Amino acid sequence: MNPRMLTTARDAQGLTQKELGEACRIPQSRLSKAESGIVELTSDELQRLAKRLDVTVALLSWSDEVHGFGSASFFHRKQQSLSQKTLRKIQAQVNFLRMRLQRLYQGIEVDADRAIPSMNPDEHDGPEEVARRLRAYWQLPMGPVGNMVNAIENAGGVIFRNDFGTHRINAISVWHPGAPALFVVNSTLTPEQQRFVLAHELGHMVMHEGFPPRDYAEREADRFAEEFLMPAASVTSDLRGIDLKRAATLKPYWKVSMQSLILRAEHLGLINSGRCRSLHAYMNKLGYLPVEPFPVEREEPSVLVDMVQVHLDDHEYTTKELADVLGMPRNKMLDDFTKRGQRPLRVVS
Ligand SMILES: [Zn+2]
Numbered sequence: 001m002n003p004r005m006l007t008t009a010r011d012a013q014g015l016t017q018k019e020l021g022e023a024c025r026i027p028q029s030r031l032s033k034a035e036s037g038i039v040e041l042t043s044d045e046l047q048r049l050a051k052r053l054d055v056t057v058a059l060l061s062w063s064d065e066v067h068g069f070g071s072a073s074f075f076h077r078k079q080q081s082l083s084q085k086t087l088r089k090i091q092a093q094v095n096f097l098r099m100r101l102q103r104l105y106q107g108i109e110v111d112a113d114r115a116i117p118s119m120n121p122d123e124h125d126g127p128e129e130v131a132r133r134l135r136a137y138w139q140l141p142m143g144p145v146g147n148m149v150n151a152i153e154n155a156g157g158v159i160f161r162n163d164f165g166t167h168r169i170n171a172i173s174v175w176h177p178g179a180p181a182l183f184v185v186n187s188t189l190t191p192e193q194q195r196f197v198l199a200h201e202l203g204h205m206v207m208h209e210g211f212p213p214r215d216y217a218e219r220e221a222d223r224f225a226e227e228f229l230m231p232a233a234s235v236t237s238d239l240r241g242i243d244l245k246r247a248a249t250l251k252p253y254w255k256v257s258m259q260s261l262i263l264r265a266e267h268l269g270l271i272n273s274g275r276c277r278s279l280h281a282y283m284n285k286l287g288y289l290p291v292e293p294f295p296v297e298r299e300e301p302s303v304l305v306d307m308v309q310v311h312l313d314d315h316e317y318t319t320k321e322l323a324d325v326l327g328m329p330r331n332k333m334l335d336d337f338t339k340r341g342q343r344p345l346r347v348v349s
Helices: 003-012 017-024 028-035 043-053 071-080 084-105 127-137 148-154 191-207 217-229 232-239 244-254 258-267 273-285 303-313 319-325 330-337
Strands: 158-162 171-174 182-186
Touching: 003 028, 003 043, 003 084, 017 028, 017 043, 071 171, 071 191, 071 217, 084 158, 084 171, 084 182, 084 303, 127 191, 127 217, 148 158, 148 191, 158 303, 171 191, 182 191, 191 217, 217 258, 232 244, 232 258, 244 258, 244 273, 258 273, 303 319, 303 330, 319 330
Parallel strands: 158 182
Antiparallel strands: 171 182
16 A cells, blocks of 8 residues: 555545544544554455545555646636645545546557647747747637637647536646646536636646746736637727627627626727726626626537547457556546547547
């Protein structure tokens, strides 16, 4: 047993040592010593723990590293003042996702035509120019981004929708050597929020990951996201004289929220901040906030699902075998990783 894995698996469930001990009939003092590596647990105890923690006994012996979040997620965490317990839980869940991803990728060659590059905004005339260059590099057509999830997945990124159990965090993105860029988004986001959050996270990944955290990172990621989803060159004429009716009409075309369109109009100097505030207040009065009417279609990630399918179909794993590789009970593996996406298979085995 690897004490670090036991602690991480307990964190991932948001349990204290006392709660886990009581659920598994193990004294807290004994559990505490096991997590410190001072005592060895019996195989009977390990089995009870694994069952309660929704992992296999074998996972508790994995020797993987456990990582922190990195620069891409440094500032939004700081802003949101989450409790230590919630942070530990989310960090543990993201770590397990990454470890499972690394195991899924072993023995599989992934067809990512366009990688996610690294561009320092200071050397590229700011976040807007970085967004324009990335659009060109990925050969996205002018106008709206047709599908944000596909754009990231085509570049080798992996997206997973997770219930963080709190609304205070939108997404966590991490990128560690030996694993693809991983974007974990809160499953409670509306479809249009999910698109904006993914664009924001992509901005972090391109501009900030791998460098020390910088003060304006949040604002830079938002500026990147606005230009990426609503390029000034093609959105400006649409946004002139924007009102709520116009915003509602533009929403299904640009696939961003009415709020984002109004804010974009202000940032482009097409309406003043007073007008922006009054439109916002009017939306509030109509009951359009926080959840707007006219939702756009939900974009479903498919790479993870495809990866699992390749193992099951082409590599002839049984679901039990694959669940064992991923350190999960069979049912949890099927629940988490086999929701069929809408895209055809694009993983090369
Ligand atoms: Zn951020």
